[in-house]
Amino acid sequence: DAGITQSPRHKVTETGTPVTLRCHQTENHRYMYWYRQDPGHGLRLIHYSYGVKDTDKGEVSDGYSVSRSKTEDFLLTLESATSSQTSVYFCATRTGATYEQYFGPGTRLTVT
Amino acid sequence: DQQVKQNSPSLSVQEGRISILNCDYTNSMFDYFLWYKKYPAEGPTFLISISSIKDKNEDGRFTVFLNKSAKHLSLHIVPSQPGDSAVYFCAARLDSNYQLIWGAGTKLIIKP
Numbered sequence: 001d002a003g004i005t006q007s008p009r010h011k012v013t014e015t016g017t018p019v020t021l022r023c024h025q026t027e028n029h030r031y032m033y034w035y036r037q038d039p040g041h042g043l044r045l046i047h048y049s050y051g052v053k054d055t056d057k058g059e060v061s062d063g064y065s066v067s068r069s070k071t072e073d074f075l076l077t078l079e080s081a082t083s084s085q086t087s088v089y090f091c092a093t094r095t096g097a098t099y100e101q102y103f104g105p106g107t108r109l110t111v112t
Numbered sequence: 113d114q115q116v117k118q119n120s121p122s123l124s125v126q127e128g129r130i131s132i133l134n135c136d137y138t139n140s141m142f143d144y145f146l147w148y149k150k151y152p153a154e155g156p157t158f159l160i161s162i163s164s165i166k167d168k169n170e171d172g173r174f175t176v177f178l179n180k181s182a183k184h185l186s187l188h189i190v191p192s193q194p195g196d197s198a199v200y201f202c203a204a205r206l207d208s209n210y211q212l213i214w215g216a217g218t219k220l221i222i223k224p
Contacts, residue, residue, distance in 0.1 A: 004155075048210055050210055092155075099212075104155050105154055105155050
């Protein structure tokens with residue numbers, strides 16, 4: 001498995017506060033993804049990156065921004081958290097050679 | 113509009129018997145399909161995949177079948193073991209697209 005870590009693993013924050021989640025990988029994979037998982041919806045793509053400084057929007061990108069200044073780090077920022085962003089967030093990576101994505105352990109975010 | 117559907121939220125199977133998990137899709141442009149397994153509080157892990165040019169792929173106890181005319185794929189687990197109890201997601205890839213489209217998942221429970 002790819003070495004993928006996410007921090008923090010759990011976070012509780014208040015509505016209106018900014019939040020940044022970090023994904024760190026040690027495998028030098030080119031592609032990185034941020035998903036959210038909610039009951040009944042499976043995994044929904046928020047943003048993805050296909051290289052350093054190259055990012056694009058996914059299916060549910062409203063209210064989120066991302067940055068990738070280094071190959072190993074992909075940051076997800078909620079500029080002003082809302083209760084609808086309470087979810088479990090997963091980071092994933094992929095090499096360019098295969099389609100399989102490798103996932104981090106997830107971050108459980110609660111917005112009160 | 114869900115392009116990948118897993119219509120059974122849960123499935124209960126006796127240990128040692130066959131588990132069959134189903135997935136339907138609507139987009140005929142999908143060219144690659146993947147199955148992932150997810151335990152609680154962990155990220156999804158890749159299980160098995162199949163290209164749209166094939167109709168079957170086998171890996172140990174796991175076999176994936178693809179019926180393109182019916183836009184249907186299934187994952188067979190034989191024999192089922194207690195450690196197979198998890199949520200299973202199917203995902204599909206669009207040609208020349210970096211994204212995977214995910215089903216909502218099926219919770220498999222293996223009874224002793």
